[in-house]
């Protein structure tokens with residue numbers, strides 16, 4: 001019997017959302033039919049170096065939204081990645097020659113396992129999963145993105161942080177030769193971000209290595225970037241080369257640049273306006289003539305899963 005695996009369909013061939021949704025229904029149907037061959041991920045993740053290469057052994061996730069995904073085109077041509085320029089179209093143009101191999105991630109701080117680790121070895125112990133998440137940018141636009149990633153909770157546990165580790169800090173590559181945006185001090189480079197340990201070990205947090213079933217395009221943060229769907233997009237640090245287990249709250253790029261506008265937590269919150277604009281509504285990118293604004297939801301619609309992380313915290317003060 002010929003079984004067409006989702007893995008046999010090259011995602012970049014997919015031009016319409018409708019096709020993609022069919023593929024998703026197929027994955028779901030396979031998973032529901034107990035299709036272990038479809039949904040059981042490979043126990044060791046392999047992420048090819050080649051741009052556009054297909055990722056194999058992707059499991060489906062119960063955390064995916066059913067909302068229609070944005071097109072590959074929307075997701076890969078409307079980007080924020082200041083290392084490659086500040087215009088939305090700059091990263092797609094300027095990141096094409098960016099080298100994502102060899103790629104080393106330094107793991108340091110309060111953990112039992114630390115040291116520099118080659119990216120391909122870094123991802124190996126984990127399962128690849130597709131996570132279709134709503135993403136909300138602080139600039140009041142949103143997209144739905146079919147990420148492929150590994151659970152950040154699994155990654156954190158793997159390195160066995162000690163009780164002193166209260167936060168996880170991340171850093172992007174510093175390489176002004178390859179990253180023309182770093183030749184200007186638009187931000188204090190390298191780009192930095194951080195999460196509390198509770199946020200980093202929440203099942204929704206992932207490190208993305210792909211989208212639409214293939215290797216993450218450079219402009220979206222290849223080879224590995226953070227995705228935390230209940231926070232504004234700027235928390236999703238791209239091109240990660242350092243992961244540190246630290247005791248005190250780490251400094252983060254946007255908070256350092258404009259502390260009154262960007263806090264450490266950066267939870268999507270329609271009730272707390274950005275000092276220069278409202279966060280009550282958002283524009284879904286690619287929605288065409290029907291792109292009227294829609295209401296923004298608390299924690300980007302993930303309140304049921306994450307609100308407990310912030311009990312007792314004044315969300316107006318800790319924005």
Ligand code: MTE
Pocket residue numbers: 075078079080081082083137138172191219220221232233234235236237238239
């Ligand atoms: N990571 C780095 N290293 N540099 C950046 O400029 N921009 C952030 C975030 N990660 C940024 C970054 C912002 S502001 C957003 S909205 C998201 O990346 C955008 O991710 P996307 O382009 O994949 O949609």
